[in-house]
Amino acid sequence: MGKxxxxxxxxxxxxxxxxxxxxxxxxxxxxFVIKPTDFHGLYMPKAVVKEGDTVNAGTPLFHAKNHEDIQxxxxxxxxxxxxxxxxxxxxxxxxxxxxxQVEHVNFKKYTVSEVASLPVAEVxxxxxxxxxxxxxxxxxxxxxxxxxxTPKAIHxxxxxxxxxxxxxxxxxxxQDQFFQAGIDVLKKLTSGAVHVNIHTQSDLSTVFSQVKGxxxxxxxxxxxxxxxxxxxxxxxxxxxxxxxxxxxPLGVIQVGKLFLxxxxxxxxxxxxxxxxxxxxxxxxxxxxxSVKKFLSNNLNQENVRVISGNxxxxxxxxxxxxxxxxxxxxxxxxxxxxxEFLGWITxxxxxxxxxxxxxxLLSFLAPxxxxxxxxxxxxxxxxxVQTGVFEQVLPMDVLPTHLLKSIxxxxxxxxxxLGIYEVIEEDLALCEFVDVSKHNVQEILRDGIELVRxx
Amino acid sequence: MKFLRKTLDGVKPNFExxxxxEKMYFAFEAIExxxxxxxxxxxxxxxxxxxxxxxxxxxxxVIIAMVPCLLFGMWNIGHQHFLAIGxxxxxxxxxxxxxxQTLPIIVVSxxxxxxxxxxxxxxxxxxxxxxxxxxxxLIPLVMPPDVPLWQVAVATAFAVVIGKExxxxxxMNVVNIALTARAFxxxxxxxxxxxxxxxxLGEGATAVAGxxxxxxxxxxxxxxxxxxxxxxxxxxxxTWAPGIYSFQSLFLGTQPGSIGETSTLMCLIGALILxxxxxxxxxxxxxxxxxxxxxxxxxxxxxxxxxxxxxxAYYHLVIGGLAFGAVFMATDPVTAAQTETxxxxxxxxxxxxxxxxxxxxxxxPEGIMLAILLxxxxxxxxxxxxxxxxxxxxxxxxTV
Numbered sequence: 001m002g003k004x005x006x007x008x009x010x011x012x013x014x015x016x017x018x019x020x021x022x023x024x025x026x027x028x029x030x031x032f033v034i035k036p037t038d039f040h041g042l043y044m045p046k047a048v049v050k051e052g053d054t055v056n057a058g059t060p061l062f063h064a065k066n067h068e069d070i071q072x073x074x075x076x077x078x079x080x081x082x083x084x085x086x087x088x089x090x091x092x093x094x095x096x097x098x099x100x101q102v103e104h105v106n107f108k109k110y111t112v113s114e115v116a117s118l119p120v121a122e123v124x125x126x127x128x129x130x131x132x133x134x135x136x137x138x139x140x141x142x143x144x145x146x147x148x149x150t151p152k153a154i155h156x157x158x159x160x161x162x163x164x165x166x167x168x169x170x171x172x173x174x175q176d177q178f179f180q181a182g183i184d185v186l187k188k189l190t191s192g193a194v195h196v197n198i199h200t201q202s203d204l205s206t207v208f209s210q211v212k213g214x215x216x217x218x219x220x221x222x223x224x225x226x227x228x229x230x231x232x233x234x235x236x237x238x239x240x241x242x243x244x245x246x247x248x249p250l251g252v253i254q255v256g257k258l259f260l261x262x263x264x265x266x267x268x269x270x271x272x273x274x275x276x277x278x279x280x281x282x283x284x285x286x287x288x289x290s291v292k293k294f295l296s297n298n299l300n301q302e303n304v305r306v307i308s309g310n311x312x313x314x315x316x317x318x319x320x321x322x323x324x325x326x327x328x329x330x331x332x333x334x335x336x337x338x339x340e341f342l343g344w345i346t347x348x349x350x351x352x353x354x355x356x357x358x359x360x361l362l363s364f365l366a367p368x369x370x371x372x373x374x375x376x377x378x379x380x381x382x383x384x385v386q387t388g389v390f391e392q393v394l395p396m397d398v399l400p401t402h403l404l405k406s407i408x409x410x411x412x413x414x415x416x417x418l419g420i421y422e423v424i425e426e427d428l429a430l431c432e433f434v435d436v437s438k439h440n441v442q443e444i445l446r447d448g449i450e451l452v453r454x455x
Numbered sequence: 456m457k458f459l460r461k462t463l464d465g466v467k468p469n470f471e472x473x474x475x476x477e478k479m480y481f482a483f484e485a486i487e488x489x490x491x492x493x494x495x496x497x498x499x500x501x502x503x504x505x506x507x508x509x510x511x512x513x514x515x516x517v518i519i520a521m522v523p524c525l526l527f528g529m530w531n532i533g534h535q536h537f538l539a540i541g542x543x544x545x546x547x548x549x550x551x552x553x554x555x556q557t558l559p560i561i562v563v564s565x566x567x568x569x570x571x572x573x574x575x576x577x578x579x580x581x582x583x584x585x586x587x588x589x590x591x592x593l594i595p596l597v598m599p600p601d602v603p604l605w606q607v608a609v610a611t612a613f614a615v616v617i618g619k620e621x622x623x624x625x626x627m628n629v630v631n632i633a634l635t636a637r638a639f640x641x642x643x644x645x646x647x648x649x650x651x652x653x654x655x656l657g658e659g660a661t662a663v664a665g666x667x668x669x670x671x672x673x674x675x676x677x678x679x680x681x682x683x684x685x686x687x688x689x690x691x692x693x694t695w696a697p698g699i700y701s702f703q704s705l706f707l708g709t710q711p712g713s714i715g716e717t718s719t720l721m722c723l724i725g726a727l728i729l730x731x732x733x734x735x736x737x738x739x740x741x742x743x744x745x746x747x748x749x750x751x752x753x754x755x756x757x758x759x760x761x762x763x764x765x766x767x768a769y770y771h772l773v774i775g776g777l778a779f780g781a782v783f784m785a786t787d788p789v790t791a792a793q794t795e796t797x798x799x800x801x802x803x804x805x806x807x808x809x810x811x812x813x814x815x816x817x818x819x820p821e822g823i824m825l826a827i828l829l830x831x832x833x834x835x836x837x838x839x840x841x842x843x844x845x846x847x848x849x850x851x852x853x854t855v
Contacts, residue, residue: 013504111810219745239853251607307503316499336496341456343492344511345826359516361507365521377494377508380582383626386513387793388736397849401793402842417846425501432502436513437626442501 002195005234007221011355011430013163015311015368017332019271019280021170028098029289032076034061034323035093039134040446041143043067045091045385053080053231053301057286058105058130060095070144075266075287077103093322101445102133102267102286105130108397109262115181117258120188123429125230127255130264134325135251139232139244140421141453151245153236159199159210159219161226161364162310166191166271169205170282172249178256179207183214185255195232199281207249220396223312229427233396238422250328268443270294275372276304290322291330299332305375311428313442316375318401336376344379352378355393382437393430398422400431404441407448412455415448424449456724464485481524483607485583504729513734514588519658520728520735522594523781524715529553531718532600535654535711538696541663550772556600556713563592565602567611575620586625586632586789587615593633593783596715597776597824598640599648600655606644630831633792634824649820653711660832665694668711671774672820674700678762685767705773716779720770726782734785738795741807742802743781747771750810763814771810780823781805790831801837805830 003397036045040073042067049055055078060071061252074096083097107130110118127133136145144152157167172179187194194214201220208216217235219225228246238244247255250268266287272294273280283294307314309327315324340346347360353371354361361372390400398419402418406414425442432441469476487493489511497503500754533549544552568587573607576583594611614636619628640648651668662668669677674691678684688700698704708718716722729735751768758765771777785805790799805826811820819825 017573050634086690204688219617237852239849241853281618283628305503311503313501314503316503331503337490337494339494341459341491344488344509345515353504354507356506356508356513356734358508358512358734359519359732360512363507373504375503376492376498377495377505378507379511380493382510382582382584383624384511385586385626385788386734386790387791388795389733391795397845399794399845401843403840417844417849419845419849429502432503434506434508436506436510439500440501445496447569 002197002215002217003219003235004200004218005227005231007219007230007395009392010161010222011225011393011434012161012222012367013353013433014312014368014374015163015273015275015331015333016372017274017277017280018164018370019166019273019282021167021282023058023269023274023282023284024279024281024294026140026220026293028100029285029291031081031095031097031290031322032074032078032286032288033093033095033290034075034288035322035327035440036062036072036138036169037093038325039072039144040449041138041141045072047079047091047094049083049094051080051083054078055080055096056103056105057266058107060239062091062132064144066303067144067147069125070133070147071131073264074103075264077091077101077335086101095322097306100287103437104265107258107262112181112184113258115184115259118185118188123185123188129142131266132254132264133260135247135254137246139229139238139424140248141433141449142424143453145245146243148241149283151190151243152188153232154190154194154245154247155228155232155235156194156196156233156247156249157226158196158205158249159226159227161199161223162329163223163313164329164331165226165272165310166168166176166269166273168249169207169377171269171271171328172205172207175253175256176207176210178247178253178260180211181256181260182252182254183256184212185259186252187213188227190245192236195231195235196226197235199225205436215272220280224427224430225395227427229423230395233398233422238310240416240421242421243251248326251367268328270328272330272332274307274330274418276300276332276334288322291317291319292320293329295319295332295362301334303337304332304359307333311373312433313426322347333419334372334374336374338376338378355389373374377438379436379438384439386436389434389436390428390431390442396422400428400441403448404439404444407444407451410451412452415452419450420445420448460488461480463490466587473750476522479583482573482785484705485573485576488582506748510585511588514585516732516734517589517729517783518592520725520732521596521715523721523724524596524718524779524783525557525592527718528596528713528715529557530708531708532556532714533657534709535600536657538699539654539656539662539666539668541695552655552657556739557595558608560598560602560714561592563607564594564611567608567840568594568615571612571615571620575624581624582714584625584698585618589605590614590716594636595785596779597632597633597637599847600714601652602640602647606640606647610640610755611645613639620846626789628789630828631784631787634828634831636822638828641821648775653713663695665692668694670711670820671700671705673769675763675766675774676813676817676820677776680762682762684762684765685770687762687780688770699731703775705770709775713776713779716776720780722778722782729786735782735803736788738798739786739791739802739805740781742799743785743806744772746806747777747810748806749803751806754810761814771813775813775821775823777806777823780809780827784804784823784827785830790834792834792837792841796844797834797837801830801834802831
């Protein structure tokens with residue numbers, strides 16, 4: 001039996017536009033994009049397809065120059081229509097025009113009992129050539145998992161506490177056997193345990209509660225309780241020299257399907273959420289889908305910010321953009337490009353949410369109210385002044401202010417000592433939200449991580 | 456509002472790159488962002504929404520917390536004035552005298568300080584920081600009511616240039632800026648800021664018979680061996696202002712002193728605002744009061760013949776500027792300890808040092824100022840130990 005961990009620190013951002021638990025009926029998106037920039041630690045990605053090539057779901061698109069065995073494969077079948085490059089010919093994205101009916105590359109199929117006796121080498125090979133390996137994220141640093149490493153544990157977060165996050169029990173309904181098969185496969189890759197971390201208050205999906213062969217840990221608390229980094233810190237923390245892998249439940253299901261059905265199935269449900277979406281609900285599509293079809297005739301206004309992911313860690317992609325590899329959520333909020341007369345002091349109106357209670361900020365009086373927040377920064381960047389706030393939204397024994405200052409000072413020894421191995425961007429996203437001085441906390445942290453990784 | 460926005464948008468190009476007043480961009484920007492919250496949006500990657508708080512609002516909250524002290528201080532200047540010259544005045548008259556005495560000091564403090572801020576922002580090409588909004592109000596509140604204005608100007612300039620800008624501006628300073636100003640006056644012009652300067656008598660006015668402007672701290676320090684300080688307090692001013700140093704009066708603040716620091720009650724109201732809004736650390740405030748009370752109790756035990764040492768410990772909390780310092784000076788987040796555990800040590804040590812300095816060094820009766828400045832310097836050391844403990848916990852875990 002796993003642990004039960006209660007977290008008291010954190011903050012839930014309650015936004016308007018939660019996805020209704022139903023699946024919309026729209027035709028499949030036309031284009032799909034896989035972006036090497038979604039993966040950290042990928043050394044000089046090399047495209048292995050060119051414009052005009054036809055691909056199936058599971059056909060390799062690119063790989064890192066130093067890791068030709070880990071393939072990043074196509075989520076759908078169709079034609080490669082664009083290989084987009086940036087400065088110095090850096091590979092930015094590969095776009096595929098999808099067929100109406102998705103054809104899959106056939107990989108080797110196994111029965112449940114065969115999976116149990118599979119050698120590790122064969123497991124790794126199948127995962128790497130099919131594209132499901134990309135789901136494995138290695139800590140420290142949050143990079144693509146290194147196949148030669150043996151992690152001391154594999155952690156799976158079974159819930160998402162981010163603003164407007166999709167409901168996992170809806171997202172993964174009926175996938176029990178594939179999730180179980182995925183766990184059985186992953187168990188072979190670690191010397192320790194596979195941890196499935198669930199929330200005590202959410203409707204528990206049988207996918208997680210019935211799972212066998214994994215440690216099930218229970219968590220209670222606000223965001224960022226759902227961030228796997230926070231969970232690792234409390235279940236089995238990362239120390240210097242440790243390697244830990246994380247994977248989201250969808251990745252586990254993809255691994256299970258790969259071994260039971262012999263296909264790379266990149267299909268997923270995407271929650272289209274946010275205050276500017278007319279009908280927030282779920283859509284069935286594949287990884288990296290164009291968001292155009294989800295938003296046509298579905299927006300309340302035109303001046304919006306379209307975010308792949310949630311409002312804390314997502315990226316602004318525009319109305320014609322594509323979802324990121326790891327994202328099962330699309331959020332649309334108003335753009336905040338307006339001047340507000342004496343906006344720094346006027347008492348809170350309905351669109352001002354604050355973790356703080358400084359003069360005029362009254363949102364703490366209505367914690368369950370749903371807010372419509374826009375992308376305005378509400379102030380400019382300043383030096384660090386207020387203290388003790390970051391600590392209230394990070395339920396870890398880490399001192400975020402001191403860690404960030406050590407990164408700004410580029411002091412690698414200090415970063416190590418202060419626990420940079422234990423965190424990635426999403427864990428500190430709330431710190432960035434509540435920051436009075438408006439620093440780009442996640443960007444600073446990533447710079448620090450890269451500095452340590454390349455040292 | 457639209458007219459204002461249009462005017463700003465109209466002149467803005469002159470201040471932007473290539474414009475004729477390009478060098479003054481940050482001065483313009485400071486005024487623009489004061490009138491209108493900027494239209495900047497979050498970056499494409501990272502958080503897409505931001506908390507509604509910013510440094511301006513945070514600083515404004517602190518200023519609001521100081522308003523009770525300021526208003527009471529203004530009234531008290533007039534109140535003390537009439538007591539000292541043996542007349543009675545109405546509420547309005549008392550207030551008016553306070554306003555006449557206080558307003559010029561506030562104007563000079565803000566004028567000089569913000570002027571320097573703008574000059575440095577222009578030269579260094581960085582935005583004008585909001586830190587001085589609070590400092591500019593703190594400085595007048597810790598000045599004697601009839602301090603010469605040129606001294607306020609010099610002290611403010613010294614504090615902002617040497618105390619802050621030399622270290623890199625808001626957020627980088629080591630010691631509290633308002634206290635630097637006060638300490639500067641204290642050591643540079645001691646005769647104008649110690650002794651009997653705490654009551655505004657007015658030009659040519661003569662004090663009533665028996666009048667003494669000694670502060671409670673001075674009375675306590677001067678108490679002879681074997682006497683009771685409390686008795687000295689209660690009998691003080693019996694001919695012209697009976698009960699002026701009774702416990703109730705000391706707590707309410709109807710006593711001579713710096714403009715804003717006499718009333719413990721008003722400071723506690725300010726503390727309540729700071730704590731409820733989360734702007735000031737309750738750990739520091741409680742720490743200072745607790746440290747001072749604890750040290751007072753310890754001295755009571757060791758007192759023997761010494762009258763000041765034997766003074767009941769709770770009197771330490773209401774005399775002098777302890778309450779004001781604890782609430783508004785010690786809680787300055789930049790110069791205080793920055794770790795949560797460190798804040799306890801920082802606050803408690805300030806309280807203890809305040810009482811130690813008061814009792815054992817009668818040359819410096821106002822212990823809180825020196826105690827806070829001292830602990831400002833030691834705050835990084837406190838943090839160092841707290842951070843080291845965090846690192847050690849992490850290291851220990853690794854070997855298991």
